[in-house]
Amino acid sequence: MTQSSAPAARLEVRHLTRAFGGKPVVADLSLTIAAGQVTCLLGPSGCGKSTTLRMIAGVERPDAGRIEIDGRLVSGEGSFLPPEARSVGLMFQDFALFPHLTVAQNVAFGLRDGREAKARRVDELLERVNLRGYGAKHPHELSGGEQQRVALARALAPRPRVMLMDEPFSGLDNRLRDGIRDTTLEVLKEEGTAVLLVTHEPDEALRMGDEIALMRDGRIVQRGSPYNVYNAPVDRAAAAFFSDVNVIRGQSRGALTETPFGAFLTPGHADGAPVEIVIRPQHLKIDFDRGGRGPLPTPTDGTAARGTVVRARFLGRESLVEFAMDFDGSRLTASVPGVFMPKAGTPLWLMIRRDRCFVFPAQR
Ligand SMILES: Nc1ncnc2c1ncn2[C@@H]1O[C@H](COP(=O)(O)OP(=O)(O)OP(=O)(O)O)[C@@H](O)[C@H]1O
Numbered sequence: 001m002t003q004s005s006a007p008a009a010r011l012e013v014r015h016l017t018r019a020f021g022g023k024p025v026v027a028d029l030s031l032t033i034a035a036g037q038v039t040c041l042l043g044p045s046g047c048g049k050s051t052t053l054r055m056i057a058g059v060e061r062p063d064a065g066r067i068e069i070d071g072r073l074v075s076g077e078g079s080f081l082p083p084e085a086r087s088v089g090l091m092f093q094d095f096a097l098f099p100h101l102t103v104a105q106n107v108a109f110g111l112r113d114g115r116e117a118k119a120r121r122v123d124e125l126l127e128r129v130n131l132r133g134y135g136a137k138h139p140h141e142l143s144g145g146e147q148q149r150v151a152l153a154r155a156l157a158p159r160p161r162v163m164l165m166d167e168p169f170s171g172l173d174n175r176l177r178d179g180i181r182d183t184t185l186e187v188l189k190e191e192g193t194a195v196l197l198v199t200h201e202p203d204e205a206l207r208m209g210d211e212i213a214l215m216r217d218g219r220i221v222q223r224g225s226p227y228n229v230y231n232a233p234v235d236r237a238a239a240a241f242f243s244d245v246n247v248i249r250g251q252s253r254g255a256l257t258e259t260p261f262g263a264f265l266t267p268g269h270a271d272g273a274p275v276e277i278v279i280r281p282q283h284l285k286i287d288f289d290r291g292g293r294g295p296l297p298t299p300t301d302g303t304a305a306r307g308t309v310v311r312a313r314f315l316g317r318e319s320l321v322e323f324a325m326d327f328d329g330s331r332l333t334a335s336v337p338g339v340f341m342p343k344a345g346t347p348l349w350l351m352i353r354r355d356r357c358f359v360f361p362a363q364r
């Protein structure tokens with residue numbers, strides 16, 4: 001036990017590195033997870049998420065770096081403990097239960113306790129995943145969501161110090177998924193396990209993570225709370241990973257960049273440097289055309305610019321309206337909650353929530 005007030009790191013990964021056939025797949029990756037914390041490793045397909053998880057699990061050997069679980073070196077400095085000696089729980093997309101065993105036997109599978117202690121733990125976990133009374137059933141008698149919960153109970157039964165989950169919900173249909181995610185999160189929190197959850201779905205990471213580690217090309221490019229990663233992305237690609245984004249290009253002069261939406265503060269960019277002002281569709285505001293005029297400028301939203309509707313799409317929770325802007329024909333997309341379906345060709349005015357803009361050096 002630690003005496004300090006900061007929560008002790010349950011999982012500590014330092015400079016983890018792995019290449020396949022000379023191609024680096026995980027490069028100098030470090031991360032720390034405390035007890036009871038969920039970190040989502042989020043990134044596009046092929047960026048090295050599963051490889052990272054597999055090295056922590058002990059089914060893949062790192063080329064370099066070290067891994068500690070509960071302060072104990074499990075990989076690095078010449079040592080490499082097998083998965084069963086690491087106190088990790090594993091849950092993958094194809095979590096295959098043992099078909100010939102009952103639910104209770106599946107959950108008890110990794111337990112070394114005596115009969116009674118085993119039965120108590122199984123009951124406790126089935127209760128926790130809302131499957132009380134299911135112990136005698138076989139996997140084929142369960143729905144996909146129920147099987148998923150059994151798999152969770154099975155992974156948690158031996159009280160692993162660290163839970164490693166690789167896209168554990170991607171086999172479930174949408175309707176089930178949110179409920180299962182919430183149950184899973186509750187159970188993991190109750191157990192106080194440190195969790196590393198791999199996903200390529202931003203929504204899942206935002207929903208599940210205390211922290212998001214955004215990964216690209218084998219590296220973690222940004223770490224932070226879901227709020228921070230979403231609202232203060234490190235670059236355009238990080239912003240664009242969470243939603244479509246609009247990009248307005250300009251040139252910084254005297255720490256200002258002129259755009260059709262007025263001047264933006266762009267401090268820290270050299271004179272003449274091309275910059276990109278990036279904004280999510282929900283932070284564009286739409287206003288009506290009043291005989292060729294738009295709304296008056298405001299300090300928070302700057303100047304309005306006019307565009308014509310190219311098309312509008314209804315997506316259920318929101319409508320997406322695509323504009324061709326008068327000033328240069330460029331396309332911008334605004335999202336409006338609920339139903340807003342103006343006809344193509346309708347002139348409308350757009351304003352930009354300035355506090356929601358991100359300014360980056362232009363990417364070539
Ligand atoms: N055993 C292996 N041998 C050779 N290349 C591999 C091996 N395992 C993974 N790779 C390669 O490493 C890269 C990263 O793979 P990884 O499975 O870690 O990606 P991922 O981020 O989990 O992607 P996804 O979201 O699609 O699951 C890929 O290009 C993959 O082809």
Ligand SMILES: [Mg+2]
Nearest residue numbers: 049050051166
């Ligand atoms: Mg993967």
